[in-house]
Every structure is written in structure tokens, then in C-alpha cells.
Amino acid sequence: MRSIALLACVPGAVILVSACTSSDPAPARTCVPVDTACAPLYEPKYSEVFERTLKPSCGREGASCHASQPSPQKGIALDDADAAYDLLLKDARGLVVAGDPSCSLIINRITSSDGFVRMPPGRALQPAETCAIVQWIAAGAKR
Numbered sequence: 258m259r260s261i262a263l264l265a266c267v268p269g270a271v272i273l274v275s276a277c278t279s280s281d282p283a284p285a286r287t288c289v290p291v292d293t294a295c296a297p298l299y300e301p302k303y304s305e306v307f308e309r310t311l312k313p314s315c316g317r318e319g320a321s322c323h324a325s326q327p328s329p330q331k332g333i334a335l336d337d338a339d340a341a342y343d344l345l346l347k348d349a350r351g352l353v354v355a356g357d358p359s360c361s362l363i364i365n366r367i368t369s370s371d372g373f374v375r376m377p378p379g380r381a382l383q384p385a386e387t388c389a390i391v392q393w394i395a396a397g398a399k400r
Contacts, residue, residue, distance in 0.1 A: 288360040293395045298385035301392035311335045358394035
């Protein structure tokens, strides 16, 4: 009799567990081919990536979509090195997947040929700039 009562509770427990999980699946990650044997414009380390590409291309206040003032697009502010690093590595969208540049959203965006997807808008990054970011991520995206 106890086993029947226990079995009767299982469907209810499954419903409760399902109700507590997110109904929105995690966004599918799009991976793109990358060449890690490319020639970088500068040493592929975060301080260089930030100062030479992210901040000047994406994080200038008044001239950028990703400056913290007045309000950054998609919540991504790239004008402060510490905050930007934390965001890039901890964002649930997979902006930077340490060790895997091909599946990092930032690489998908900066290498896209679609003008509506590519970042930064307008002028695309130089291949050697992109290479530095790719190699930084491939090496583990260390600070």
C-alpha cells in the first residue's frame, strides 16, 4: 500500500520540480570557424585587448554603444577594464568562452559579415585585431 501511495506522489513531485526550473531554454550558442594561427596586431593578453581594441572601438563615452554613460546597449559596458572583464567572462550569453573562441559570442559578432550583427557597427576590426582577441580567448582568456 505504501508503494502505491509513493508512486502516486511521483507525478506531483515532477510537476513541482518542472515548475521551479526556467521555461526558457538557454540560447543556442553559434560557433564560427576561427584561425588561432593568425598574426595578432599586438600581444594577445587582456590588458592589450581592452586598451587597444575594446575601449577605443566600443567603450568611448559619447561615441559608443557600450560606454557606461548614458546607458550601455544590452547591459554591456566596455569602458572600465575590471567591470568589462567580469562581464565578458560571466555573462550567461557566452560573450567569452575561455579556451573556445569559436563559440564565444564576441567572436561571432566581430567576425560576422552581416552589417546588422557585426560589432562594432560601421568599420570592422582589422583581421590582426580580431586575431589578438581570438588568441587571448584560446589561451584561456586570463586577466
